Amino acid sequence: MPVLLTINGIQTQVREGSLLFDQAERVGVRVPTSCQKSGKCKECVVEVNGGMELLSPPTEAERHLKGNFRLACQCRIIADQGQIRCHTMRRGQMHIERHALGLPTSGKPIPLDPCVSRDGDRILIDGMEIDRCGGPIHGIALDLGTTTVVLRLFDLETGEMIADASFENPQRFGGSDVMSRIRYDTEHGGKLLMRTLAGYLSHAIEAFPVDPRSIYEVVVVGNSTMRDLFFRQNVYSIGQHPYRSITEIEMMQGKRSSTSLSDTGRRCLLPIHPRARVWGAPIISGHVGADAAACMLAVDLAHEQRLVAIMDIGTNTE
Ligand code: FES
Structure with missing residues (x-):
């Protein structure tokens, strides 16, 4: 039975030896990066909620991370069966209210005073x-x-x-x-x-x-x-x-x-x-x-x- 990866709620089967970052991208999950997966930018942080033992040990580039956080560009799948559950830090666009209700300043023209x-x-x-x-x-x-x-x-x-x-x-x-x-x-x-x-x-x-x-x-x-x-x-x-x-x-x-x-x-x-x-x-x-x-x-x-x-x-x- 292959390893089942669930990342940001999307499930996929992954091969032993593959990079977590690549597997996320393969199923359309955009993992933040600006270092071409070299371990330098530290942006590709994922939180692993299950199956940490199925991932390769943390590398030198992950020394700053504790607990169940990993860099997706640094961990490979090291097992041929089991389940991994994780998510990126960017869990999608949130709904942000654009118009506050009943503020004293609502509806009044706001003077623009940029520097x-x-x-x-x-x-x-x-x-x-x-x-x-x-x-x-x-x-x-x-x-x-x-x-x-x-x-x-x-x-x-x-x-x-x-x-x-x-x-x-x-x-x-x-x-x-x-x-x-x-x-x-x-x-x-x-x-x-x-x-x-x-x-x-x-x-x-x-x-x-x-x-x-x-x-x-x-x-x-x-x-x-x-x-x-x-x-x-x-x-x-x-x-x-x-x-x-x-x-x-x-x-x-x-x-x-x-x-x-x-x-x-x-x-x-x-x-x-x-x-x-x-x-x-x-x-x-x-x-x-x-x-x-x-x-x-x-x-x-x-x-x-x-x-x-x-x-x-x-x-x-x-
Ligand atoms: S992609 Fe930059 S540290 Fe992982």
């Missing part, structure tokens, strides 16, 4: 020319959840939303909650969590129906840990009492005036314009992060007269 502006075909950030382009200029709103990542692509001159995308945060191999991710990032060098996420983000951006180089601005929100991991900050202090982001500590020490973060497209490993501004919104405090700040904007808290509470019921609830 990018145009003077003829000159594209400017803070008055400095970063490109020449006659076509539309685009921006991305990015919400980095511990479990789910959502991107929305906008035309920065008209405010029109052009496309959106979502996927399961591939950093799950570092643990499912923020404390595990902090521990993982502290114990493993190489910024593996950030690099793996950047690979997934790149695939999502490249699938958008615009030239990625016309994307000049990205606004990033997320809880303090997700945001700081993305910007390659040291997250150790968020995991220790009194649970402060390094940006919060630096602000208290007078080393910075805001907890917001800013970097370029190139340094964030994104396939957008290399000089694009990638801006991480400020956090509130501790684990109450930039997603809470975005929520305050969305509900127009500045003009709210009543005493209200904002509750974020996510993977980690604040």
Whole structure:
């Protein structure tokens, strides 16, 4: 009896000696990759829920993975019978609601105020020319959840939303909650969590129906840990009492005036314009992060007269 492989719910029979990655592709499962299966990009993570013993032992390229996570490009089937069950981190498009109901800002025109502006075909950030382009200029709103990542692509001159995308945060191999991710990032060098996420983000951006180089601005929100991991900050202090982001500590020490973060497209490993501004919104405090700040904007808290509470019921609830 041959080995029966179930990957992302699709069943197929597989031969001994074959590569898990190849078998997934053969049945139409797209495994994220940007290293031609060489073990370098770390994007092809799969979670194995059954039949781990039917796979070859982990290789050097998988040293960063624990538990039942493997790189699909590194494991071969080493048995001639049995069952393997696994799934990729990208478990398909999720349904993302596009229109929130009853928000105070709903229906009101939202003033556009991107950091990018145009003077003829000159594209400017803070008055400095970063490109020449006659076509539309685009921006991305990015919400980095511990479990789910959502991107929305906008035309920065008209405010029109052009496309959106979502996927399961591939950093799950570092643990499912923020404390595990902090521990993982502290114990493993190489910024593996950030690099793996950047690979997934790149695939999502490249699938958008615009030239990625016309994307000049990205606004990033997320809880303090997700945001700081993305910007390659040291997250150790968020995991220790009194649970402060390094940006919060630096602000208290007078080393910075805001907890917001800013970097370029190139340094964030994104396939957008290399000089694009990638801006991480400020956090509130501790684990109450930039997603809470975005929520305050969305509900127009500045003009709210009543005493209200904002509750974020996510993977980690604040
Ligand atoms: S495909 Fe890049 S590490 Fe497996």
